[in-house]
Amino acid sequence: MTGQVRTVDGRVAGRRGQETRQKLLDCLREMLSTSPYRDVKVIDVARMAGTSPATFYQYFPDVEGAVLEIAEEMAEDSVELKELLDGKSWVGKTGFTTSEDLVDGFLAFWRKNDAILRVVTLGAAEGDKRFFKIRMKVLNSVAGPLGEAIKANQAKTDKSVDPAALSGSLVSLLASAAEHSKAFTAWGVKVKDLKPNLALQVYLGVTGKKPPK
Amino acid sequence: MTGQVRTVDGRVAGRRGQETRQKLLDCLREMLSTSPYRDVKVIDVARMAGTSPATFYQYFPDVEGAVLEIAEEMAEDSVELKELLDGKSWVGKTGFTTSEDLVDGFLAFWRKNDAILRVVTLGAAEGDKRFFKIRMKVLNSVAGPLGEAIKANQAKTDKSVDPAALSGSLVSLLASAAEHSKAFTAWGVKVKDLKPNLALQVYLGVTGKKPPK
DNA sequence: ACGGTAAGCTGACGGCATGACAGGACAAGT
DNA sequence: ACTTGTCCTGTCATGCCGTCAGCTTACCGT
Numbered sequence: 001m002t003g004q005v006r007t008v009d010g011r012v013a014g015r016r017g018q019e020t021r022q023k024l025l026d027c028l029r030e031m032l033s034t035s036p037y038r039d040v041k042v043i044d045v046a047r048m049a050g051t052s053p054a055t056f057y058q059y060f061p062d063v064e065g066a067v068l069e070i071a072e073e074m075a076e077d078s079v080e081l082k083e084l085l086d087g088k089s090w091v092g093k094t095g096f097t098t099s100e101d102l103v104d105g106f107l108a109f110w111r112k113n114d115a116i117l118r119v120v121t122l123g124a125a126e127g128d129k130r131f132f133k134i135r136m137k138v139l140n141s142v143a144g145p146l147g148e149a150i151k152a153n154q155a156k157t158d159k160s161v162d163p164a165a166l167s168g169s170l171v172s173l174l175a176s177a178a179e180h181s182k183a184f185t186a187w188g189v190k191v192k193d194l195k196p197n198l199a200l201q202v203y204l205g206v207t208g209k210k211p212p213k
Numbered sequence: 214m215t216g217q218v219r220t221v222d223g224r225v226a227g228r229r230g231q232e233t234r235q236k237l238l239d240c241l242r243e244m245l246s247t248s249p250y251r252d253v254k255v256i257d258v259a260r261m262a263g264t265s266p267a268t269f270y271q272y273f274p275d276v277e278g279a280v281l282e283i284a285e286e287m288a289e290d291s292v293e294l295k296e297l298l299d300g301k302s303w304v305g306k307t308g309f310t311t312s313e314d315l316v317d318g319f320l321a322f323w324r325k326n327d328a329i330l331r332v333v334t335l336g337a338a339e340g341d342k343r344f345f346k347i348r349m350k351v352l353n354s355v356a357g358p359l360g361e362a363i364k365a366n367q368a369k370t371d372k373s374v375d376p377a378a379l380s381g382s383l384v385s386l387l388a389s390a391a392e393h394s395k396a397f398t399a400w401g402v403k404v405k406d407l408k409p410n411l412a413l414q415v416y417l418g419v420t421g422k423k424p425p426k
Numbered sequence: 427a428c429g430g431t432a433a434g435c436t437g438a439c440g441g442c443a444t445g446a447c448a449g450g451a452c453a454a455g456t
Numbered sequence: 457a458c459t460t461g462t463c464c465t466g467t468c469a470t471g472c473c474g475t476c477a478g479c480t481t482a483c484c485g486t
Contacts, residue, residue, distance in 0.1 A: 007433085014433060016482075036339050038251050038277075043472060052436055057474060064251075118338045125331045125392050126249050136399055143400065165410040168400045169386055172393065176385040179338050186349055187356065187381045197378040220463090227462055229453080256443060265465055270445060 007058045021059045023049045028066050033115035071120050071134045074113050078138040085145035096211040099203040103195050110178035143171040150206050157208050170205050220271050234272045236262045241279050246328035284333050284347045287326050291351040294322060298358035309424040312416040316408050323391030356384040363419050370421050383418050
């Protein structure tokens with residue numbers, strides 16, 4: 001389904017080629033997490049990979065193209081986030097644990113991929129449809145199931161909030177907290193306290209009730 | 214208080230110099246809103262301003278330096294956001310209006326400055342202290358007063374949520390919604406419905422109650 | 427084993443952005 | 457007109473970008 005990996009000029013990549021390509025991607029990933037996006041240069045990536053800029057351009061049209069590749073890989077991984085909600089209960093104490101696990105898992109995922117997600121977020125904000133789509137895929141892996149959970153709970157305790165809007169808000173909040181956790185620290189919220197606070201808000205959003213002691 | 218405007222090599226800028234400098238800043242602002250941050254080049258800004266790259270480097274060390282200048286200007290403007298909360302009531306129908314006005318004003322501010330805020334957000338996420346500080350100044354102009362309001366209301370209806378964490382979450386949510394309103398659209402939330410939804414969440418966060426009909 | 431074919435890599439090059447400098451243009455005061 | 461200090465730009469060295477021709481390497485059929 002992925003089709004064959006191809007070079008920019010149309011040749012199919014063999015074993016060695018794919019290795020080189022992967023090495024370039026790895027090095028780019030590394031560069032992204034150590035220097036500002038604006039300063040990431042093809043020549044640096046190539047140097048780090050022990051190859052030449054010309055080789056880079058064989059496999060990717062430009063830096064952005066390679067970044068998209070990494071981002072798509074990450075978006076694939078994001079399906080694992082669905083498991084944080086799949087078949088979980090929102091009732092009583094177990095419900096709050098569900099909420100805590102969700103927050104935990106989401107923050108961990110974001111932290112693991114924070115460099116690439118930063119770039120994806122920027123691209124999306126700048127209106128680039130490709131980055132926007134990737135960002136939505138990641139967020140939807142949580143927003144989808146979460147919206148379902150909210151809708152299911154509203155069936156019991158009818159409230160007048162649009163489930164889509166609410167789950168979207170909650171996921172946006174999680175993303176924002178993950179990307180800018182330092183802001184919360186500056187507001188006097190200790191890292192340790194951040195997670196419970198987020199979990200509380202998620203629980204409140206889904207069930208509409210205070211969590212059991 | 215700003216001190217005198219100076220060129221990179223230490224001369225003080227006169228009338229004409231300041232005009233040129235301002236023109237460069239305006240053009241940079243324009244460029245930022247029309248092309249990806251990564252692709253903004255000194256030469257383009259200079260060309261647009263009808264001057265030469267050398268002139269640009271006379272007033273700014275690099276693109277980032279000039280961007281910081283614009284960002285600081287914007288951060289100054291952000292004090293106007295405080296007025297959205299100063300002395301406002303959170304009681305009953307008036308309270309919900311306060312919430313609506315806050316959301317309205319915040320989104321408007323963000324939209325007006327979205328290009329520069331995008332870059333500030335990126336810089337902050339990348340760990341740049343200067344951008345982080347600017348972003349905090351903007352967010353604090355709302356988070357501060359909002360936190361006060363929350364604390365004041367908790368005095369009556371005691372709840373166990375940290376006011377700082379809650380106001381931080383709400384402001385983060387607003388920022389996220391402003392920056393990625395398209396995401397909400399993709400979730401089926403119409404632009405028209407987004408504001409009331411956000412206002413509702415802010416109101417809920419502050420008062421802990423559903424708004425009066 | 428051998429030659430053919432396609433994959434893989436790089437040196438080299440024109441083009442453009444960066445950033446520094448010195449010198450010329452300009453305005454203002456004397 | 458002359459001086460002084462501000463302001464702008466032409467020019468230059470440097471370095472990255474993006475492309476290409478051409479060389480080397482691996483694979484495959486006979």
